[in-house]
Amino acid sequence: MKNQKTWVAVILLGTVAVNTGAYLVVRSRRAEQSPVPLELPVARPVPSEPASPPPAGVVAASDEAKAGLARARRASGLAALEDRDYARAVEEFTAVIDLGQDPLGDMGDLLRIATDLRSREQARAAKAPAQRESPPSKPAPRTRAARLAAARAQAREQQQAAEPEATRGGLLLVTSTPPGLVVLVDGRAVDMTPARLPVSAGSHRVVLAQGDRHLYSETVEVTEDAVRSLNRDLTAELTPAAVRPPPPAPASVVTTATAPAPTARSPEVAPPPEPSVAKAAVAQGPRLGDLEVSSPGLYGEVWINNRPYGFPPVSALALPAGPARLEVRVNGEVKRRMTVEVEPGRSTRVRVR
Incomplete structure (x- = not known):
């Protein structure tokens, strides 16, 4: 294209020079023949000759320059992809295609990839939430109690943040009726x-x-920092063993002295009846009773004779008859303490207030 413009300029200059020379020659001749002033002739454009095609060497040099520029812009587009500058990558690849050059035959795929990545980046930027303004600073607490509460809350937050997620768990509380069952x-x-x-x-x-x-x-499903309770009454599934009294001791042989034969005048005196040996053995057997504890006004763990029995209502079975020590504890601290008399063979009900 550049060569064609050069040839057109040369032809135009040549035409102007020829017309100028001809005009000067004609004017000089007329001036010699007559003194009549001559009018300036109107310059007529001389039809230009068709431009000849540029030499083959010039065309080859132009194509080689375009190919070099296309390779340079392709490399620049690839570098933009690595830098995640997708807009510049699209621009470079589009310029390569506009040059009519495709050095490796992959311009279409590269342009499609860059365009897709640019669209996703723009969509992600559009969906990104706006940066939240920092909350206004809270005024410093004035009273001592408020300062202590704020310090405790801050220490609790720091401890929770420093505590690893793996060590955080929950608490499982398992109770049963009757108590004393093995928990697996x-x-x-x-x-x-x-x-x-x-x-x-x-x-x-x-x-x-x-x-x-x-x-x-x-x-059971236990969540983080949660307490899960499991309480079951398994009295029907248990078969309590019957308390068998010990076998009666063999009756002792009571020896008595031989008394003289009674006479008609002396009446026979019968000996007093002896107590039953079996009744004595039963009386000496274990004396057990039950204790039922309810606490409508205070919800805490019930301890009987220094043993936990769970949360009320509680049924403590087969307790030794006699005085029993009853305590209600809340978070390990004793809130109620009393002494209850357990009656043998009966169920004693206690209401803690």
Whole structure:
């Protein structure tokens, strides 16, 4: 294209020069023949000759320059892709295609990839939430109690942030009626009811057993920082062993002295009846009673004779007859303490207020 413009300029200049020379020659001749002033002739454009095609060497040099420029812009587009500047990559690849050059035959795929990445980046930027303004700073607490509460809350937040997620779990509280059953968690015996068991968050298989006999099983889901309670009445599943009195002792042989034969005048005196040996043995057997505890006004853990029995209402079976020490504890602290008389063979009801 450049060569064609050069040839056109040369032809135009040549035409102007020829016309100028001809005009000067004509004017000089007329001036010699007559002194009549001559009018300036109107210059007529001389039809230009058709431009000849540029030489083959010039065309080859132009194509080579375009190919070099296309390779340079392709490399620039690839660098923009690596830098995640997708807009510049699209611009470079589009310029290569406009040059009519495709050095490796992959311009279409590269342009499609860059356009897709640019669209996704723009969509992600459009959906990104606006930056939230920092909340206004709270005024410093004035009273001592407020300062202590703020310091405790800050320490609790720091402790929770520093605590790893894996160590955070929940609490599993297992109680049963009657108490004293073995608690198995995930196949491992861990405690007896009532039991407080810290467990990891997730699902756990809880089994209540008596010896080798499994009485109840359930899968419990425990969440983080939560307390899950499991309370079951298994009185019907248990078969309490009957208390058998000890066998009566063999009757002792009472020897008496031989008395003379009674006479008609002396009446026969009968000996007093002896107490039954079996009744004496039963009287000396174990004396047991039951205790039922309710606490409508205070919800805490019931302890009887320094042994936990769970949360009310509680039924403590087969307690020794006589005075029993009853305590109600809230978070390990004794809130109520009293002494209750357990009657043998009966169920004593106690209402804690």
